[in-house]
Amino acid sequence: MLRVSLHSSLSIVSLCVSPLTHSQERAFVGFASLVKFSPPLPLLPLLLLLPPSASSEERGESAVQQAVVAAEECSVVLNDRSKPAYEVIQRNIRLNGVDGVARASNEDANVLLHRFRFDLVDLDPFGSPAPFLDAACKSVRRLLLVTATDTAPLCGAHSGGFRKYDAFPLRTEYHSELATRILLGKVARELLKHEKLAMPLLCYAKRHFVRIVVGVERCGARRAEAETLRNLGFLAHCFSCGNRFSLSISEFFERGFSQCDVCGSPLRFAGPLFVGALHKKAFCEAVLSELNARNELNERKTALKIVERCKEELEIPFYYELHAVCKSLKVTPPPLNAVLESLRERGFKASRTHFSNTAFKTDASISEIKESVKEVSHRCG
Numbered sequence: 001m002l003r004v005s006l007h008s009s010l011s012i013v014s015l016c017v018s019p020l021t022h023s024q025e026r027a028f029v030g031f032a033s034l035v036k037f038s039p040p041l042p043l044l045p046l047l048l049l050l051p052p053s054a055s056s057e058e059r060g061e062s063a064v065q066q067a068v069v070a071a072e073e074c075s076v077v078l079n080d081r082s083k084p085a086y087e088v089i090q091r092n093i094r095l096n097g098v099d100g101v102a103r104a105s106n107e108d109a110n111v112l113l114h115r116f117r118f119d120l121v122d123l124d125p126f127g128s129p130a131p132f133l134d135a136a137c138k139s140v141r142r143l144l145l146v147t148a149t150d151t152a153p154l155c156g157a158h159s160g161g162f163r164k165y166d167a168f169p170l171r172t173e174y175h176s177e178l179a180t181r182i183l184l185g186k187v188a189r190e191l192l193k194h195e196k197l198a199m200p201l202l203c204y205a206k207r208h209f210v211r212i213v214v215g216v217e218r219c220g221a222r223r224a225e226a227e228t229l230r231n232l233g234f235l236a237h238c239f240s241c242g243n244r245f246s247l248s249i250s251e252f253f254e255r256g257f258s259q260c261d262v263c264g265s266p267l268r269f270a271g272p273l274f275v276g277a278l279h280k281k282a283f284c285e286a287v288l289s290e291l292n293a294r295n296e297l298n299e300r301k302t303a304l305k306i307v308e309r310c311k312e313e314l315e316i317p318f319y320y321e322l323h324a325v326c327k328s329l330k331v332t333p334p335p336l337n338a339v340l341e342s343l344r345e346r347g348f349k350a351s352r353t354h355f356s357n358t359a360f361k362t363d364a365s366i367s368e369i370k371e372s373v374k375e376v377s378h379r380c381g
């Protein structure tokens, strides 16, 4: 029996986990209250926010840290199909004194997920999570976390986007957001197959990976389908003038857009993907207050910056790279803050985005953006 049930009904599985280090220290980690769960999930390991590290030394700690966090409240299964990784998990569980709560498991992730139901499933394989999504979505009851490092097919740099995610990406300047939305769209459709609704809480991309944190609700097949459809759609992009916009599924099929209404060039499409909100503000705030209270966390500053930006960024499903806009205008890039101010003065919404330090989101059209950037560039130059 792989699942442990001690103090509460909450069960967590952390899959594809390879804790390769064995720290003598008790791992430090924070946790935040989760919102909108009934009954509420007591804890969220903050570590889940931190980027998976490329170094095996650091990689090793996160799984056991999760167990330490969860120790007082729930039961945890840490699974890896590799024997050496499994042995290190066992050692780490002992070193961190969480034997009573956490169990090491040495199975194929799909076998484990098809056999048991878990409240929280955290999936972090090497490369693509696609082969595990069906089983993970079947198993999960309340919270699903998925990491993908196969960003090339997700954002259209290599083929494989359709094979793995049933979606067509596009090579655009906002590829990180496209990758996040394609992964989330796939997860939403997989959950829907099991009559569950995906509610994104915090979804972000950094360096070579995409990480999504999704609340899961069983709300009846019809509501799940209607809500999921409302959040799925396509992005249209004009490679000639840079115009871009999102379309719902029904708009895509019924209105038959084919030409850019700014310059008349053919439009290209990416999707299907998630076009709804990527984050829940209340969730981001809960995570931020926990991060602020925990000086000892690794990569705390990076995590703070990501979550702050996620909380503040506009709910618009794409962004604009300032340098790309300036290149098309043949002007010197002005300070990003000046562009944001100018757009706001003209009555538009504008924000930075966690996806890129040199990009912005706005509800202004491409023509209005270009006008604004040109004016600011001349003024600042």
Ligand SMILES: C[S@@+](CC[C@H](N)C(=O)[O-])C[C@H]1O[C@@H](n2cnc3c(N)ncnc32)[C@H](O)[C@@H]1O
Residues within 6 Å of the ligand: 015, 016, 017, 018, 019, 020, 052, 059, 060, 061, 062, 063, 079, 080, 081, 082, 085, 107, 108, 109, 110, 124, 125, 126
């Ligand atoms: C990126 S590492 C996980 C790192 C882990 N999250 C951590 O923080 O320590 C990916 C792991 O997935 C494991 N893995 C790959 N395919 C698997 C499968 N089908 N079932 C279980 N584990 C698998 C590999 O053995 C590898 O150790």
